[in-house]
Amino acid sequence: MGNRVGVEVSIAVADAVKLCNVDVIAAYPITPQTHIVEHLSEIVADGHLDAEFIPVESEHAAMSCCCGSSAAGARTYTSTSSQGFALMSEIVYIASSMRFPIVMNVANRALSGPISIWNDHSDIMAHRDIGWIQTFAENGQEAVDLTIHAFKVAENKKVSLPVIVNLDGFICSHVIEPIIMPTQEEVDAYLPPFKPIYKLDPKKPVSMGTVGIPEVYTEAKVAHNEALKASKRVILDEWKKFGEMFGRYYNAVETYKTEDAEIIFVTMGSISETAMTAVDGMREKGEKVGLVRIRLWRPFPNAEFKKAIGKARILAVLDRALSPGAVNGPVGSELKSLLYKVPGAPKIFNFIAGLGGRDMTLERFNEILEKTKLYDKKKPTENYEVIGVREL
Amino acid sequence: MAVKDAIIGWKQLPHGCFVLEPGNSEKFKTGDWKSQRPVLDKEKCIKCAMCWIFCPEMAYTKNAEGFYIVNLDYCKGCGICSNECPKDAISMVPEEA
Numbered sequence: 500m501g502n503r504v505g506v507e508v509s510i511a512v513a514d515a516v517k518l519c520n521v522d523v524i525a526a527y528p529i530t531p532q533t534h535i536v537e538h539l540s541e542i543v544a545d546g547h548l549d550a551e552f553i554p555v556e557s558e559h560a561a562m563s564c565c566c567g568s569s570a571a572g573a574r575t576y577t578s579t580s581s582q583g584f585a586l587m588s589e590i591v592y593i594a595s596s597m598r599f600p601i602v603m604n605v606a607n608r609a610l611s612g613p614i615s616i617w618n619d620h621s622d623i624m625a626h627r628d629i630g631w632i633q634t635f636a637e638n639g640q641e642a643v644d645l646t647i648h649a650f651k652v653a654e655n656k657k658v659s660l661p662v663i664v665n666l667d668g669f670i671c672s673h674v675i676e677p678i679i680m681p682t683q684e685e686v687d688a689y690l691p692p693f694k695p696i697y698k699l700d701p702k703k704p705v706s707m708g709t710v711g712i713p714e715v716y717t718e719a720k721v722a723h724n725e726a727l728k729a730s731k732r733v734i735l736d737e738w739k740k741f742g743e744m745f746g747r748y749y750n751a752v753e754t755y756k757t758e759d760a761e762i763i764f765v766t767m768g769s770i771s772e773t774a775m776t777a778v779d780g781m782r783e784k785g786e787k788v789g790l791v792r793i794r795l796w797r798p799f800p801n802a803e804f805k806k807a808i809g810k811a812r813i814l815a816v817l818d819r820a821l822s823p824g825a826v827n828g829p830v831g832s833e834l835k836s837l838l839y840k841v842p843g844a845p846k847i848f849n850f851i852a853g854l855g856g857r858d859m860t861l862e863r864f865n866e867i868l869e870k871t872k873l874y875d876k877k878k879p880t881e882n883y884e885v886i887g888v889r890e891l
Numbered sequence: 892m893a894v895k896d897a898i899i900g901w902k903q904l905p906h907g908c909f910v911l912e913p914g915n916s917e918k919f920k921t922g923d924w925k926s927q928r929p930v931l932d933k934e935k936c937i938k939c940a941m942c943w944i945f946c947p948e949m950a951y952t953k954n955a956e957g958f959y960i961v962n963l964d965y966c967k968g969c970g971i972c973s974n975e976c977p978k979d980a981i982s983m984v985p986e987e988a
């Protein structure tokens with residue numbers, strides 16, 4: 500087993516990408532992803548990794564390069580955030596529909612405007628429907644592990660889809676944490692060389708990215724969606740194999756003190772660590788609360804989520820993005836539609852919090868608990884509520 | 892009709908919607924929606940091959956006499972050949988409804 504080291508999460512993620520022996524990195528620096536790609540460019544420039552580092556002129560070019568290199572059969576990595584993600588938007592749909600197993604870390608950050616470099620989930624929620632596998636890391640160890648796992652899943656011939664591993668900008672990406680870095684031998688044993696199903700090869704020509712006339716487009720979309728849904732089995736299976744190899748086990752959905760919980764908080768990403776502390780404090784005061792954390796966001800783990808909430812009477816769902824004009828926040832919408840008319844389904848109250856770097860403190864969790872108990876007795880007038888907003 | 896050849900189910904679609912057979916566009920007779928067709932006047936033609944060069948569908952082939960003859964299965968009726976012909980030897984004639 501590798502050593503436990505104190506390291507900035509971004510640096511550890513870059514080191515994990517190096518361990519995965521990528522062939523091509525095409526990336527453009529953007530806060531708060533910068534340290535990941537800076538460190539990778541150093542690794543390549545210093546000759547520690549035999550890879551092409553393509554310092555592209557934009558994120559649109561970054562994702563375009565990634566598609567090209569993946570099509571040529573190269574193990575391909577990139578990373579982005581917020582506005583950069585928005586700029587590569589056109590190509591991310593193409594990467595998934597052409598089934599390129601690219602791996603990308605998104606250091607989650609708010610979208611402008613107003614200009615914000617700080618953390619929330621609005622960048623990834625704007626890309627909810629891009630057809631990529633999407634996971635959320637809670638801490639540095641998880642960001643490292645999920646990134647290694649991402650290559651294994653993406654390149655599985657049954658999957659062959661790109662994967663995003665989300666880590667919260669700054670509050671995860673820039674924190675120095677104790678992380679067990681796997682050894683090269685372990686990663687080599689876990690992750691075999693990339694063998695593409697098809698690649699651009701003059702000896703065996705294929706055409707990629709052709710037009711889809713109305714008679715084909717629907718079938719192409721269904722084929723992609725079915726592949727994404729079916730990837731869940733491989734994702735779970737590969738987490739099991741990861742656990743056997745590295746001793747750290749991951750699930751699609753994690754639970755914390757849910758066994759007898761009446762009220763369950765639902766979170767994604769680093770906020771979950773604060774949520775666990777909040778649950779501990781509330782339990783000391785006799786509140787029957789628990790936490791469910793969604794790690795696998797796409798494909799959504801329907802069965803695993805339903806199982807995780809057990810017989811809870813109420814879900815307090817936290818969204819770290821606002822969906823303007825929508826009925827609920829993105830996670831709130833997802834869960835309300837999942838549980839609509841399911842017999843014995845819990846009441847769901849949706850809270851939007853921690854936008855654009857606004858701290859999510861224990862007090863805020865207490866406020867959410869109080870509001871949840873209030874709405875249990877007296878139906879709220881709105882479908883969701885923005886927590887901590889100044890109503891002046 | 893050409894489109895019928897493309898009617899397959901989602902399970903039959905190639906991975907990533909790739910085209911796995913090089914040059915298979917030949918199988919798709921894409922010339923069925925033109926509204927006008929090129930008609931060659933052999934009296935005027937000097938066999939310069941400009942029509943053959945400019946046709947975006949590569950619909951022209953040279954015959955034994957050296958004339959360039961259009962394959963209407965692929966011609967889309969764009970009129971480029973007619974426009975480029977230095978001798979005005981190609982006229983565009985409306986397709987019958």
Ligand code: SF4
Nearest residue numbers: 936937939940942976
């Ligand atoms: S461009 Fe005109 S003149 Fe030249 S080969 Fe074609 S039809 Fe004949």
Ligand code: SF4
Nearest residue numbers: 946966967969970972
């Ligand atoms: S009309 Fe257009 S498609 Fe048809 S033969 Fe002429 S150039 Fe080619």
